[in-house]
Amino acid sequence: MDKIISNKEKSYLAVTLSGDNDKEVIKQMASALEEEGYVKDTFADAIVKRESIYPTGLPVGEINVAIPHTDPEHVNNAAVCLGILDKPVTFNVMGMEGETTEVSLLFMLSIKHKEDQMGxxxxxxxxxxxxxxxxxxxxxxxxxxxEVMTALVEK
Known part of the structure; x- marks a missing residue:
């Protein structure tokens, strides 16, 4: 994993990742957020567990995405981490039991207040x-x- 961008002022970072499955890349991203102080050491396990119950893969076209996130109790400060995968990884599709999609980009959310999640x-x-x-x-x-990350984190 390599950091491309870390903007503490605006609370986002972007990393490149490689892994063989969704759990590997999720844990790498969670580790990046933890290193930056955004999340607690419980975040990685909580986000992997939530992803297994409530998958976040979105088949949106040629480039598919996933939006892993978990409960605010595992978060120190709100942030967004962008993960750019070297090669796509299989994720389960949001709301479609048994369906999978090959994901190339991840937007991992560390949300401090539940009311901010929907926006x-x-x-x-x-x-x-x-x-x-x-x-x-x-x-x-x-x-x-x-540009994209700044627009995402602005209220």
Whole structure:
């Protein structure tokens, strides 16, 4: 895992990842958030457990995404971590039992207040509809990543 961007002022970071399955990449991202002080040491296990019960894979086109998150009790400070995978990893599809999708981008949420969750998810769903933007993110365009992440974290 390598950090591409870490913006403490705006509470986001972006990392590149490689792994063989969803649990591996989720744990790597959770570790990055923990290193930055955004989440507690319980976050990684909590997010893996939640993903197994409530999957977050979204088949939105050529580039698919996942939005793993968990309860605020595992969070120190709100943040968003973008994970750009070297190669796609299989995730279970949100709300579709038994369905899977190959995910290339992850947006891991560390949400401090439950009332903030729906607004953030709505912004992400809207973003995920734009395959051109997702392609720019996947290509590691730092200007585009900063632009997108800044828009996500703004209230």
């Amino acid at each position: 953030m998810l709505q912004k992400l769903i809207s973003l995920c509809q734009d395959q051109n933007t997702l392609k720019e993110i996947l290509a590691k365009d730092q200007d585009k990543i900063n």
